[in-house]
Amino acid sequence: MIGDSSHSVESRIPFYGKLFSLIAFVIILNLPAPADMTSSAQRLAAITALMAILWMTQAIPIAATSLIPLVAFPVFGIQDPKTVSGSYMNENIFLYMGGFIIALGIEKWGVHKRIALNTIRVIGSSPRRVVLGFLFATAFLSMWISNTASTLLMLPIGMAIIGSISELAMFDSEEDSSKAIQHFSVALLLGIAYSASIGGVTTLIGTPTNIAFQSIWTSQFPDGPQLSAGEWMIMVVPFGITFLLLTWM
Template identity: 45%
Template sequence: MVDSQSAAEPIRYRLIMTLLAAVLATGICLVEPPAGLSPAGQRLGAVVVAMALLWSTQAWPLAVTSLLPLAAFPLLQIQAADEVSKAYMSATILLYFSGFAIAIGVERWGLHERLALFCLRVLGTGPRRIVFAFMFGTALISMWISNTAAALLMLPIALAVLPSISQASLAGKGGEDPAAKEQASNREQRFAVALLLGIAYAASIGGICTLIGTPTNGVYAGYWASAAADRPEIAAKYAVSSGQWFLMFTPISIFLFAAAWMVLCFPLERRWTVGEEAREYIGKRYAALGSMDQAEWAMLGVFIGVAFLWLTRASVEIGSVTLIGWEVVLGSLLSSADGSWDYSGWLHDSTAGLLMMTLMFVIPVRPRGQEHRQFLMDWESIEAKTPWGILLLFGGGFAIAGACSSTGLSAWLGDVLADQLAGLGDGGRITVVTTFVIFLTEFTSNTATIATLLPILESTANSLSLDPRLLMLPATVAASCAFMLPIATPPNAIVFSSNRLTVWQMIKAGLWLNLLSVAVVVCFTLFWVLRVASLGN
């Protein structure tokens, strides 16, 4: 029976936070607007403060808070209802919808488990290599499905492997000596910490290098997509395709992966040996999958096809070399056959995603052990498993970004922030922004944080006469680098729920990785993203 006082706590907390948000918003609306800020911008600021409080405290469900602009903006004459509603069904949101649908197909036919177990079979022998194998498999999967799903997949496998590592094999020739047993127990605990945190960290790091790998990347892409209506030339200049994103941020992801592995494996002794039971368990799990059936092969074809189309759609410039995208090739072929076809501005990565998604509904397959054929995907599965709340969170962020631009709030905040950064060089500015975002997202939703910060950072960069991507890109990547606390990201919370970790263990490893992330993001932004990808001041 639920204790009445315990049941009342969440109700009281939500009501208190709601009242506090309303009081703060009302107070902001009643004071005299600061110099340079329009009344509409002030009212928008009140709504943003209220939403930031509700997002950060999670007093309301994140998706419900994300719906506030649809009601508040028209009522406060910030933006018309028709205008604000467009933010909730943009090309970027459809890109994520198609990505979620394909990921559901991958999970439905077990491709993700096959890939994970294959990586463990090939790479895992000693404790350090087992940690590497789990991290590699998790990172590879999280490039294409959500980091939450990747962590949920790998955690049960890790928890099954841990008991198979006997204390005797870790202790070496310790026999039954109590001191040797204690030493073995300590070693096993250090290994468990490294393995579980490795899964959480790799799930976040792997998503950095693809545009659909983590929601924050999609927020950046959607920001410029939503700006295309009012500022088409600027939006076209700063928009990033999936191929360009992969080229820019894969090196950062690789270095962060290496840094995480070294931080976690540093306490592990090299002379450890792992018993055969761990390897046998992984081998048996993989063998139990059997050979790939017709459904798996078809799903693999869809997966490879959409990945190829995403990565090669737009042309990518690397210094003086240009890699021609398929949209250019297709336009040239059609032009030679029938008039003039130019796909510039017509196609989006969501075009390829939705095309491949619809193919899943018309490809018939016969799964192993079934007499009758069925289609690769059905709508009921999409409807049940799509994280609709994440799509609404995107919409709320895009609505805020659009209103910040139209009301002048982002320009005003940008001027204020620019005054603080004026005396710093590019490296100092990137360091300040990166450090701020990394440690802020330890306590707040990374998607909501980036959705709120991007318009402010663009205006700040404009006030400082900088390329806005100098601040916006590292901030976006930094939002995926919160490694210290269980509440920072879903993968952190998932591995913490195993009851094999303490908060202090997470803080010790996560703090070092947070600091290393600042250095990696700053260095690669300056010397790779901005120079090789032709993103200068």
């Protein structure tokens, strides 16, 4: 009975999401605007509320909600069609799409496993060296795919190594205790998370915030030096290596 009621509530969420989003849109659109708010800004706020509720409730597919400005902005006089469509076809969007395509290829062919295992083989199999190997392997993956994706790819490998510590005999007889294994597990899992964030900073496609920064920099300082992918790596990779070593220590 409880399961049926919860299923009934979940099935109604899309309906209520559409209803409340339209109500919020109409209310904001017809409210008296503050003195310092233009009519275009008020219409933009109404569309933003509409999209926010649709995103939160997933009343319609997320991708479909993302396309609403393509129609709504020109209709309500917020932006012309050329400007709106140009935002969807921005070069940074395609750069980030390339990162997702690389991530799919890495996952399909198991490249992340080969990188992790080969790194450990080169660095060594002692607990500290295993952590160091995972730090660099995860950071390297995160340079080309998103932080979250690289963490999700490396986490199962890390969990498998933690689960087979006893079989690998990675601890000396004096250290081979549950406490030592627990410390190693915490260090390895936190290392994967931290190194994914560190690696993501070192390239433009490593994390969306880098691309956003480049876009804002270009728009705010059009006459200033432009940040290419190569220049970004030259500036940031040395800091990334330093932070990885500090994390390991």
